[in-house]
Every structure is written in C-alpha cells, then in structure tokens.
Amino acid sequence: MRNSTTEEAESGGGVTAVTRALSLMEAFALGEPALSLAELSRRSGMHKTTALRLARTLALSQYMVQTEDGQWRLGPATGWLGARYQAGFDVNNVVEPTLHELVKLTGESASFYVREGDIRACVARVEGPHSVRHHVRIGERLPLDRGAPGRVILAFSGATGAPYEEIRERGFHLSLGEREAEVASVAAPVFGLNWRLLGSMCISGPSSRLSKAKLEKHAKVVIRAANQLSYALAGSKSAATPKAVSRWHP
Numbered sequence: 001m002r003n004s005t006t007e008e009a010e011s012g013g014g015v016t017a018v019t020r021a022l023s024l025m026e027a028f029a030l031g032e033p034a035l036s037l038a039e040l041s042r043r044s045g046m047h048k049t050t051a052l053r054l055a056r057t058l059a060l061s062q063y064m065v066q067t068e069d070g071q072w073r074l075g076p077a078t079g080w081l082g083a084r085y086q087a088g089f090d091v092n093n094v095v096e097p098t099l100h101e102l103v104k105l106t107g108e109s110a111s112f113y114v115r116e117g118d119i120r121a122c123v124a125r126v127e128g129p130h131s132v133r134h135h136v137r138i139g140e141r142l143p144l145d146r147g148a149p150g151r152v153i154l155a156f157s158g159a160t161g162a163p164y165e166e167i168r169e170r171g172f173h174l175s176l177g178e179r180e181a182e183v184a185s186v187a188a189p190v191f192g193l194n195w196r197l198l199g200s201m202c203i204s205g206p207s208s209r210l211s212k213a214k215l216e217k218h219a220k221v222v223i224r225a226a227n228q229l230s231y232a233l234a235g236s237k238s239a240a241t242p243k244a245v246s247r248w249h250p
Contacts, residue, residue: 020046021054025063025074026194032158034071098201098229099126106203106218108210111136112190113149114199115157120150128205136204147179148172148187152200156189156242171244172223174215176207184210186219188226192233195240201226223248 027043028035035043041051055072058064062077095112102110109128113120119141136142144150155167167173174186187202203218204210210218227245231237237246 017054020044020050021058021063024051024054024058025078028074029158034067034073036071040072094233095124095201095229096126098225099124102126102201102203102222102225103128105221108203108205108218109136110201110203111149112199112201113142113153113187115144115153115197116141118144120144120153120199123199128203130205130209143179146175147183148175148185148204149200149202151175151178152187152189152202153197156197156200168242168244171242171248172219174212174219176210176212176215182207184215186215186222188219188223189230189242189245190226190233191230191242191245193235195230195234195238195242195245198233201229 023044024040024046027040037048037052037055040046040055041048044051046054055064055066059066059075062075065073065075067073099110099112102108103126107128107130110126111122112124114123115121120143122136122138122140122142125136125138142150144154151163151167151173155164155173172186172188174184176184183204184207185202185204187200190198190201192198201222203222227248230245234241
C-alpha cells in the first residue's frame, strides 16, 4: 500500500526530490558564477527552506558550493559530470562526419574544440586537401582568448564585454592572425543536451588563402554545420536554444 511519503516522492513517474534538485542546478544561466538563496528559490519555484535543504544536500556531493558571502554556485562535480557526458558521445560517429563535410565544402581543415578550464583542446580534426595548411594535433591545447574557436567558446560561456556580445549576436567569429600571424579561422558554437555549450567548430588555414571576404563566405557553411550538429545532439528547439542558433536554423 502506498503511503503519503511515497506519493509525495513520486510525481509523473519521477522522484520529486530528484526533479527539484535538478531544477535548482538548472537555475544558473550561462556566465552566472553564483546566486543568492532567494534567487534560487524564485527561479526554481521552491520555498526557501526547501531550496536550502536541497542545496546543502547537493553540496555534500560537491554538486553545489556555498561561497563565503552565503551565495551558492555550481560545484566541481557538475564539471566532472559534463566532462563524462562529453567524453561519452562517440566523436568518430557524431562530429567527424560533419568535419569531413566542412572540408569538402570549404577546402580547408576543420576542427572541433572543447573547453578544459582556461584553455581549449582540439578533440577532433580533419585535414584539408591543400599542401599548405594550418597544422593542429588532436589533443593540442591552445588559448581561449586568442583565435576564433576560443573566442566563440568564451562568448557562449557568458564572457562579458562588447566583443563577446557581438559574437553572441552574430553566432560566429572570424580571426585573422589573432593567435598566429599567418593563420585565419572562422568558428561557430556547438550545443549539446539541454542546449548547453559543448564547444566550437571551425575551419582554418593560411591567411594568404583565407581573406576576410572568404572567411565571411565560409561562415555561413560553418554556422549551418554547427547548428545541424547542435540540433542532432540537443534535440528540438526550446526556450533554452540560443537566439543566434535559432536565427540561422533553416
């Protein structure tokens, strides 16, 4: 026989406490380092005492952390969970076909980068057909604040400032000699489950071959490829879909 506790714990086939805990963690928007208990309560639709109890429970497993001024932020366990998800999808079957298509359409090398702390790492790469090209090794770690792929990751991770606002508005970024003097690139964001940023996809090559006009032309191809991959990974359009992605989606 079901008692009141069991009935309270189960709602719509799920466990209410788990659903509420997830809602609490999902209250954070991109770029928000911490939230007050009152704001967590407001966004999650929970009473403060319930939100506090759940936050303290999540903190025991490092999914949330309370700051010195009493606010709450996501804990390191959420990062580990995201990294496990990221490592769990099959790059060869999901990302590489899109990179191959980008190489075919643009004639330039294509790469997929993810964020690892304060740097970006190349996790997939397909070389272009030209003998003169920009070389990057899979696993190579590069700066976030220089080059189109890193700038895109920062922008869609919530970085502040006019340049990043412009990238979020456009939905892409192009770079001419920003990280290396003779290298040009154009990149767009790729999103995963629940429209959370996974990384950035780009094409790159020597600036002698990739002028600003050619990069802007290729930008449409890169955006389309990144958006198609995002919809394949994230599912259908929702309130969480970034405006830049919605605008460019056919």
